[in-house]
Amino acid sequence: MFKFLKKTVKGITKKFERPAKEKKEPKKRKLFSNKVSEKDLKNFKLELVKANVSFDVAERIVDKLKDKEKKRVKEVLRNELYNLVEQKEFDFSKFIKNKIKEQSFCTILFFGFNGSGKTTTIAKIGSLMLKQKIPVVFAAGDTFRAAAIEQISTHAEKLGIDIVKHQYRGDPAAVVFDARKHAETINGVVLADTAGRLHSDKNLIEELNKIVRINKPDMKILVLDSLTGNDILEQIEKFGETGFDALILTKVDVNEKGGSILSVKQKTKKPILFLGTGQEYKDLEKFDSEKIIKKILE
Ligand SMILES: Nc1nc2c(ncn2[C@@H]2O[C@H](COP(=O)(O)OP(=O)(O)OP(=O)(O)O)[C@@H](O)[C@H]2O)c(=O)[nH]1
Numbered sequence: 001m002f003k004f005l006k007k008t009v010k011g012i013t014k015k016f017e018r019p020a021k022e023k024k025e026p027k028k029r030k031l032f033s034n035k036v037s038e039k040d041l042k043n044f045k046l047e048l049v050k051a052n053v054s055f056d057v058a059e060r061i062v063d064k065l066k067d068k069e070k071k072r073v074k075e076v077l078r079n080e081l082y083n084l085v086e087q088k089e090f091d092f093s094k095f096i097k098n099k100i101k102e103q104s105f106c107t108i109l110f111f112g113f114n115g116s117g118k119t120t121t122i123a124k125i126g127s128l129m130l131k132q133k134i135p136v137v138f139a140a141g142d143t144f145r146a147a148a149i150e151q152i153s154t155h156a157e158k159l160g161i162d163i164v165k166h167q168y169r170g171d172p173a174a175v176v177f178d179a180r181k182h183a184e185t186i187n188g189v190v191l192a193d194t195a196g197r198l199h200s201d202k203n204l205i206e207e208l209n210k211i212v213r214i215n216k217p218d219m220k221i222l223v224l225d226s227l228t229g230n231d232i233l234e235q236i237e238k239f240g241e242t243g244f245d246a247l248i249l250t251k252v253d254v255n256e257k258g259g260s261i262l263s264v265k266q267k268t269k270k271p272i273l274f275l276g277t278g279q280e281y282k283d284l285e286k287f288d289s290e291k292i293i294k295k296i297l298e
């Protein structure tokens with residue numbers, strides 16, 4: 001996980017950890033500065049961009065190192081990384097439990113482009129809800145992609161979770177509505193799947209907006225594939241039209257680069273709830289800023 005970003009960050013910190021050369025060549029001492037050079041910063045910025053850190057964020061990181069003493073690089077980087085990924089504690093299960101207490105159901109809508117990992121993530125969260133004894137129902141809201149209803153039905157069956165589904169080409173807003181009615185009868189949470197692709201992105205956003213208008217979900221979660229490079233920022237902008245409360249980043253187990261995590265946080269300022277770390281139900285990690293920084297820096 002994040003091997004490439006880690007190597008990049010390590011590259012610059014290591015470089016400045018031992019100013020041994022200066023001692024060996026006292027005559028030339030004046031030529032050596034104890035500050036980080038412009039050239040090093042430029043190279044570091046390029047490396048960050050290669051690791052999928054967006055240009056803006058790479059610039060921000062590098063700016064923080066400008067005119068800093070070499071020996072302070074690690075500390076400055078640590079602080080900046082912390083600023084970039086820090087977020088307030090958010091107890092997802094508690095949020096759901098409270099909503100159910102208040103209104104006898106909770107509706108959570110998942111969306112994101114095709115293949116980002118929505119359906120798999122819903123199955124993982126379904127499994128988590130079962131463990132926490134929170135009644136749960138799936139809404140098969142992707143009525144567009146061939147086999148999408150079967151895919152989520154298979155998860156429902158495997159996990160022993162109720163599912164509400166309609167016909168292919170049916171209205172997803174109605175599917176979610178019916179699932180919500182079911183959730184009220186079991187005092188549970190609706191995990192609503194949606195399509196990742198329609199005839200056009202415009203259709204997709206319009207359909208999502210309709211689902212939101214009709215069902216007023218308690219939480220809207222954007223699911224992003226962490227392997228996506230700079231396009232990830234474009235995706236965020238597109239789904240920003242619908243608006244979202246939180247994010248889930250998937251496939252971090254196969255993400256060597258890792259920089260997208262920094263850009264996403266900076267761009268959205270929304271909490272990342274979970275990271276998808278594999279294809280099994282258990283492969284869902286609560287987002288932990290400290291842990292991420294440790295992974296990158298140590
Ligand atoms: N390695 C890994 N694979 C994942 C993860 N999450 C999802 N996948 C895989 O990514 C692929 C797409 O996942 P789906 O859950 O079908 O994605 P989706 O967003 O529902 O896709 P559409 O329904 O086509 O829009 C599947 O092969 C999943 O097994 C993850 O955290 N790690």
Ligand SMILES: [Mg+2]
Binds near residue numbers: 118119193194
């Ligand atoms: Mg899907």
